[in-house]
Amino acid sequence: MASVDKVGRRAPIVHSVRVDKVSRGAQILRFIRAAVVVVITSIMLIPVFWIVLTVFKSHPDAIAVPPKVVFKPRLVDSFVFLFTDRFLLPPPKLAQYPDECKESWTECVRNKCSKPRSGKELAWYECVALEGGQLVTGPGKYGEYVINSLIIAGCSTAAAVVLGLLSGYAYSRFDMPVKDFQLFFILSQRFLPAVVITIPIFLMYKDLHLQDTHLGMIILYTVVNLSLSVWLLRSFIDEIPREYEEAAMVDGYTRLQAIRKIVLPNALTGIAATTVFCLIFAWNEYAFALMLTSDVARTAPAFIPTMIGRGVVEWTSIAAGSLVFLIPVVIVTFALRKYLLRGVTFGAIRQ
């Protein structure tokens, strides 16, 4: 495509446009591969699918044997049960409510039913509870615990990624004494399983008054995640050629400016991957949360199992809790999926 411009000089060579031709065989192979992926994914998603089904089941349907796949869906019940504290009305008290209020919650809302003694009108979620013969006593703890989870997982992930980025950069670029040992030491922080170290940490936290605090949990998860994030980010930064920063430094930037302008944009893939890994750990962590938190800083995973055992096992609201709990990680992973695809930015250096 070399052409001659007005002055008669040869224009720079424009890169060729390649037309990709895919053979029929390759197309079929690709189709088969896609089909296999779809099948495997479906199998993996069965538990999630079952959770979703359970959320919309009534209580008897949820515990029916054999399990029901076709049923009359209850759209809001499990969520109301999840987010409220209730108690079962004894038969004499229940009898005080008129029948049209107890039959179905939509009827109850339409009839503007009210509490028999105070005459206060029932809210829609109170109607839902009443349909199950229960009276709402107040908001449940679940919302609070999900917010705890968000705070703790979010802050510890941010801290682990920022600290991991800085030390990963240092380990990648600078010489330092006993570097290999330091890196091994950092990795060794993850050798012991949580259950082994929870008791010493529990005792330590008790002395430090960090037990059942957000700060305590953030520090703990940051430390555990740090070994992963330092190693991951170091290897990602290793792959960014030093020449980029050196070029930037010669071009008139300090090292820190070079990191911000050159290393960070190139490390986005690594940062995204590390963020997702750290977040998943901090979000799902159970053992530490169970031992080290009781109420103020209790996280959702430690709470969900305790829902078992209030009179009846409310499988539907446990399923609803699990579903709500799944959503944030899915959102973050989806939001970062563009950066998780590797190898987009590499290639402007000739090896």
Added chain:
Amino acid sequence: MADVILQNITKRFKTVTALKGVSFDIKDGEFFVLLGPTGAGKTTTLRVISGLERQDEGSVLFDGESVDHLTPADRDVAFVFEQYSLYPTMTVYENLAFPLRSPLRRMSEQVIRQRVEETAEKLRISPLLERTTAHLSGGEMQRVSLGRALVRDPQIFLMDEPLSNLDAKLREALRVELQHLQKTEGSTTLFVTHDQIEALTMGDRIGVLNKGRIVQIGTPEDIYDRPATTFVAQLVGTPRINLHEAVREDSTLHVTNSTIHLPIPAGDDLPPSFLLGVRPEDVQIHSEGGFLGQIALIEPLGVQTILHVKTGEQTLLSLVPGMTDLRVGEEVRFNVVRERLHYFQPDGTRISVERKT
């Protein structure tokens, strides 16, 4: 632009000493080429000048003032890397504008745009400005990389084998362009290469570096016609210089194990045994030549042909113009241009002799 002086630079890495007391100076507006084989310390020299590495001893002076304490940014040099090192997340325009946007320079976007466009025009990469660097060919990348240096007005341009990753045709084209640019801009340039042709064609002066030491500094003529050591003599010139052991026998010199006996040119004072260097173009095939040889191999290059002439047990390379109708195995007579013989001590240093020119 500045005069750059290196004084006794020594740089040690963990296990190796990369530079051993390197000293040279680059004058304002000069195109200085540092020539040496891989591992000679060329790149280290550039990195010391730019401040990316700190030397262990010696100092670097810009316009007579030491810059040893300055960061790379404050030294204000432009570096063209062997690997191009274009910022992959930026477009070509952003790459070129990047040095100008440095907090040290505080230029308005308008001035930057003007400078970038001027430079792009000069390097003929204007149509590429909005491209991302991943969609450039090797030659284009190298142009952009040069542009990122040229867009500034630095103390000195440091170029680290910028042409070595290009194919031969493109390399020749860019070599000419680069030389033209340097001459029209009058910029001080230190150009590092292992390619002797680049060095000879481009350099105002050449410094030859071997194993961390400067072996010889001189103009291309000095380097080619008066190599200081056998190392320089062999590094420069293709085909390689004929280098053979020789002995002095009264007033003639004799190349060991060959038929060559030459009267020693008047005034050449030689030790009893030494190394004789003869450039291939000085071995001339001639029907009335004084020596007899046999063609062992023929390498036609088009413009010239390299003949391997076997004489006694030695083989001499001879460079003859055009194509040849000689055949392998044929006997030929040849002469050696006596005025252009090179003599070296057995340890490799040049034995200088008085020559009437």
